[in-house]
Amino acid sequence: MKPLSGSVEAFLAEPLLATLTTMRPDGSPHVVPVRFTWxxxxxxxxxxxxxxxxxxxxxxxxxxxxAVLCQAAGFRWITLEGAAAVFADPLRVAEGVYRYTARYGSPPPEPPDRIVVEIAVDRMMNLDT
Structure with a gap:
């Protein structure tokens, strides 16, 4: 994927929510609001x-x-898509916590089975960002 423009990077740094879409085992989409980092x-x-x-x-x-993330604010939006994997590795989780805290201004919850989903983005679409 080509480098993102400064305005797209800035939009991805705003403390907004996004929807995350994954596929259930029956093939139907599962869509939930999430906080994420780029x-x-x-x-x-x-x-x-x-x-x-x-x-x-x-x-x-x-x-x-x-997996697909879609962040929208008014008429501005961006969709990030790529291969996704789940990691419980403490170093990867710590990196996720660090970036989450930097973006949203407070750390995420600390449940005992906390993991990080990493999406290797290879496709991006956007409008007005």
Whole structure:
């Protein structure tokens, strides 16, 4: 994927919500609002969640599956899509917590089964960002 413009990077840094879409085992879409972070240098979007969540279970059930994030504010929007994976590795989770705290101004909740979903973004669409 080509580098994102400064205005797109700025939009992805705003403390907004997005929808995350994953596919259930029956093939139907599961769409939920989430907070996420963007790591432009690595091309990764990260979502903090728990291992027992439907979104995490969907991704575990379909290794190499794809996920889609869509952030919108008025007529501005961006969609990030890519292969997604679930990680419980403490270093990866800590990186997710660090970036979440920087973007949203407070750390995420700390449930015992906290994990991070990493989306290796390879497709992006946007409007007015």
């Amino acid at each position: 790591d432009g240098a690595a091309g990764l979007a990260r979502v903090m969640t728990v291992a027992s969540s439907r979104k995490a279970r969907n991704l575990v059930a379909a290794p190499g599956g794809r």
